[in-house]
Amino acid sequence: MAALKSDLLHVLTERGFIHQVSDFEGLDAAALAGRITTYVGYDCTGPSLHVGHLLSIMMLRWLQQAGHRPITLMGGGTTRVGDPSGKDATRQLLTVDQIEANKTSLRAVFARFLDYGEGPGGAMMVDNAEWLAPLNYIDFLRDVGRHFSVNRMLSMDSVKLRLERDQELSFLEFNYMILQAYDFVELHQRYGCTLQMGGSDQWGNIVNGIDLGRRMGTAQLYAMTCPLIMTSSGVKMGKTAQGAVWLNRDHLAPYLYWQFWRNTEDADVERFLKLFTTLPLDEIARLAALRGAEINEAKKVLATEATALLHGREDADAAAETARKTFEEGTAGGELPSFAVPAVSLDAGIPVLSLFVQAGLASSNGDARRQVKGGGLRVNDEPLADEQRMIGRADLVDGAVKLSLGRKKHVLVRPA
RNA sequence: GGGGGAGUGUCCCGAGCGGCAAAGGGGGCGGACUGUAAAUCCGCUGGCUUAGCCUUCGUAGGUUCGAGUCCUACCUCCCCCA
Numbered sequence: 001m002a003a004l005k006s007d008l009l010h011v012l013t014e015r016g017f018i019h020q021v022s023d024f025e026g027l028d029a030a031a032l033a034g035r036i037t038t039y040v041g042y043d044c045t046g047p048s049l050h051v052g053h054l055l056s057i058m059m060l061r062w063l064q065q066a067g068h069r070p071i072t073l074m075g076g077g078t079t080r081v082g083d084p085s086g087k088d089a090t091r092q093l094l095t096v097d098q099i100e101a102n103k104t105s106l107r108a109v110f111a112r113f114l115d116y117g118e119g120p121g122g123a124m125m126v127d128n129a130e131w132l133a134p135l136n137y138i139d140f141l142r143d144v145g146r147h148f149s150v151n152r153m154l155s156m157d158s159v160k161l162r163l164e165r166d167q168e169l170s171f172l173e174f175n176y177m178i179l180q181a182y183d184f185v186e187l188h189q190r191y192g193c194t195l196q197m198g199g200s201d202q203w204g205n206i207v208n209g210i211d212l213g214r215r216m217g218t219a220q221l222y223a224m225t226c227p228l229i230m231t232s233s234g235v236k237m238g239k240t241a242q243g244a245v246w247l248n249r250d251h252l253a254p255y256l257y258w259q260f261w262r263n264t265e266d267a268d269v270e271r272f273l274k275l276f277t278t279l280p281l282d283e284i285a286r287l288a289a290l291r292g293a294e295i296n297e298a299k300k301v302l303a304t305e306a307t308a309l310l311h312g313r314e315d316a317d318a319a320a321e322t323a324r325k326t327f328e329e330g331t332a333g334g335e336l337p338s339f340a341v342p343a344v345s346l347d348a349g350i351p352v353l354s355l356f357v358q359a360g361l362a363s364s365n366g367d368a369r370r371q372v373k374g375g376g377l378r379v380n381d382e383p384l385a386d387e388q389r390m391i392g393r394a395d396l397v398d399g400a401v402k403l404s405l406g407r408k409k410h411v412l413v414r415p416a
Numbered sequence: 417g418g419g420g421g422a423g424u425g426u427c428c429c430g431a432g433c434g435g436c437a438a439a440g441g442g443g444g445c446g447g448a449c450u451g452u453a454a455a456u457c458c459g460c461u462g463g464c465u466u467a468g469c470c471u472u473c474g475u476a477g478g479u480u481c482g483a484g485u486c487c488u489a490c491c492u493c494c495c496c497c498a
Contacts, residue, residue, distance in 0.1 A: 233454080259452080266453050293451040327452060367445090370460055376446040406445075408452055 006031035008066040012224075014281065015274040017059050019200045022210060022223040030194065030222070031068070035121065038063055038195040039071035039187050041128070041180065044079040044102040045094065048248035049109050051237060051260070052199075055226045055275060059197055060123070061113045070123045071193060072110050074103050077132030078180060083205075084158045084173040103127065109247045112310055124191065128183050144182050147215040148208075153177065156204045177205050184209030188218045195222045229275070232267035247310060254311040255335040258319035259408070261303035269298050277305035330381065332402045332412060340416035349390035352379065359413060361405040371405065378404040 004010045008031040012018050021027055030036055040056045042049065049057075060070035079099045094102075107125065110116075114123040153159060156177060162169040184206070187193035196206045206223040213221045229237040245260050246252040252260075264272055270288035273279060279287075279301070287298035300320060307316035322333025339359045341350065353368040356377060362368035369387055371377050377384040380395065380402050393415075395401045400412040 263452060266451095269453090293453095295453075296451055299451095299453080323452080364463065366463065366466085367461085369466085371446060374446045374459060376460095406447090 004028055006066075008036075008063060008068060011062050011066065012059060015062070016271060017055065017062070017226050017275065019225045019227040020203055020223070021225075022207065023220075026220065027195065027222045027224070030220075031066070035068055036195055037069045037071060037187075037191055037193040038197060039073050039126075039184075039193050040197050041073040041075055041078070041183065042106065043075040043083060044099045044106060046244075047102050047105045048244075048246040048251045049106055050244035050246050052229075052244070054247070055229060056197055056199065057110065057113050058275060059224075059226060061278075064114055064121060064123060067121055069121050070114055071187060071191065072114070072123065072125050073183065073187065074106065074125065074127040074129075076100070076103050076127040076129030078128055078176060078183070080129075081176050081179060082173050083176050083180075084162060084169060105248065109310070112312075126187070126191075128179075128186075131186050132179055132182075144178065144212065144216075147212055148178055148181075156208075158201075158204060177208050180205045181208040181212040184221060185213050185216055185218055188213060188221060194219060195224060197224045197226070200225045200228050232265050249311060253335070253337060254307055254315040255319040255322055255333075256337065257310065258303045258307045258316065258323065261306045262299050262323065263408075264299055264302060266295055269295060269302060273298070273302050273305075276309075277302060278309070279305060326410060332398070332400065332410070336402075336410050336412050338400065338412040338414055340414050343415040346391070346393055346396075346415045349392040352377075352384060352389045352391055353387055355391050355401075355413065356403060356405070359403050359411040361403055361409060361411055376406055378402075 004013060006028050009018075009021075009024070009028050038060065040060055042053065060072070064070050076099060079094060079102075080096065082093065110123070110125065115121075116123045116125065153174070154163070158177065159169060159174065184193070184196050196209060198206055203223065203225050206225070210221040210223055213219075231237055245257070247257075249257075261272070261276070270284065273284040273287060274281070277284075287301055290298050300323075303323075304316045304320045307319055318335050322335035325331045325333035326336065337360075341355075341358070353362070353365045353372075356362040356368040356371075357365060361377075362371060368377065372384055372387045375383060379389075379391065380397055381404065391401055391413075396415070400414045402410060402412055404410045
C-alpha cells in the first residue's frame with residue numbers, strides 16, 4: 001500500500017476503523033481531490049440503535065470532520081424486506097407501522113454525532129423508502145434485475161450459509177442485496193455519493209452496489225468496511241444478556257451507558273479509546289500505558305468521553321460523579337437508577353423480596369430468595385439476611401432506600 | 417405422493433430402562449480473590465403463600481396407580497426416492 005495522502009484515510013487507518021477497502025489508492029486519491037459523499041445504511045429493525053452501530057457513526061463523524069459529506073440512510077424500504085446477512089433464520093416480518101415508528105425513534109441519535117447543517121459538507125438524512133416503495137416490479141426487473149446473476153447471488157455468503165445449513169431463505173430476503181445495491185446507485189445519481197461504508201458483514205452487499213453502478217454507468221464507486229468488534233474475551237460487543245446496549249437515553253440511561261464503558265476489559269481499553277472517543281492519539285497512548293489498577297483511570301476517561309459524545313458533557317460528568325460516590329465513597333449518587341413506590345405502601349411496609357422484584361433487580365420472589373441465600377442482596381449497603389424483612393419509611397436514607405444486587409447494580413427506591 | 421429421522425427446562429446446545437422438576441455443557445447471575453478488569457475456585461439458574469403445592473419435554477387425545485419415555489392423530493423441520 002502506498003503512503004496515504006488524504007486526511008480521511010490517514011485518520012481512519014490509525015484509529016483502527018478500517019477492515020477492508022475496495023480500492024485503497026483510488027479512494028485515497030478521490031478523498032484528496034475533493035469532497036466525497038458517503039453513506040451508511042441503517043435498518044429500522046429496532047426502536048433504538050445500539051453500540052454495535054456506533055463504529056460506523058464514528059466513521060461518518062471523522063469523515064465529516066475531514067471535510068466530506070455523510071449521508072445516513074434510513075432503511076425505511078429495505079427493512080420491509082429484511083437483510084439475511086449474518087442471520088440464522090428469517091426475522092419476524094415487521095409491519096410498516098413498526099418500521100415507521102422505529103425510524104422516527106432512531107433519528108435523534110445521529111444528530112449527536114453529525115452536523116446536519118445546510119453547508120456543502122452538511123450531513124443528510126435520507127430514507128430509501130422514497131425510491132424503493134414506488135418501484136414498479138417489471139420496470140425494476142428490466143432495468144436493474146437484468147444486471148444480477150443468480151449464479152453469483154447464490155455464492156454470496158449471506159445466501160450460501162443459509163443454503164449450506166439447510167435454513168430457510170425466503171425469496172423476499174433473497175432480494176435484499178439487489179435493493180441495497182440499487183440504493184448505492186440511486187444515492188450516486190441523486191447526491192453524487194461515491195463511497196459506502198458499513199460493518200464487515202456488509203462487504204458483499206456493498207460490492208454488489210459497486211458492480212451494479214459500473215453496469216448502469218455510474219462513476220467509480222468505493223466500499224469501505226469496519227471490523228466487527230469483539231471484546232478480548234471473544235464476545236460480540238454490546239450484546240449483553242440483558243439485551244443490547246442502547247444509544248437512546250430512554251432505553252438506557254446515561255449513567256448505565258457510562259457504566260457499560262467503565263466495565264471495559266483491560267485489553268480493550270486502548271482500542272476502544274481510539275474508536276469510541278475523539279481524544280488525540282498521544283493522549284490515548286498515555287492512558288493505554290497505565291498498568292495494573294491505574295488503568296481504571298483510563299476506563300473512567302473512556303466512559304466519560306464516550307458518554308459525552310452521545311449524551312453531552314453534563315450528563316457524562318454527572319454519571320462519572322455518581323459512579324465516584326457509589327463506588328469510591330460507598331454512598332448513593334444521584335444518577336443511580338431509581339424507582340418510585342406509592343408513599344402509602346411504604347408506610348404500610350413492603351416485603352423486601354417483592355421490592356427487589358419491582359425494582360427490577362430480581363426476576364421473581366424465588367430469584368430474590370436465592371440471591372439472599374447467595375449473599376447477593378443489600379439494603380442500604382447492609383447485607384440482607386432476613387428474606388421476611390419489611391421495608392418501610394424508617395428505612396429511608398436521604399429520602400430513598402438503596403437496593404443493591406451484587407456490587408455493581410444499585411437502585412434507589414423513592415416514595416411517590 | 418412414497419420411505420426414513422427429528423422436535424426436551426420460554427437464552428442456546430443436549431442426555432433421558434414408565435417413578436422426572438428431568439443428567440451434562442455453554443451462557444447468565446451471585447459469592448470468594450481483585451482494580452467496577454481478566455483468570456481461577458464455589459454456589460445458583462421454572463413459579464408460588466416453599467417441610468408443601470402448582471406448571472413444564474411440538475399439539476391434541478389414549479393406555480397406565482404413574483407418561484418426556486408406550487399407542488393414535490395432527491403440526492413443523494430435515495434426509496432419501498418420485
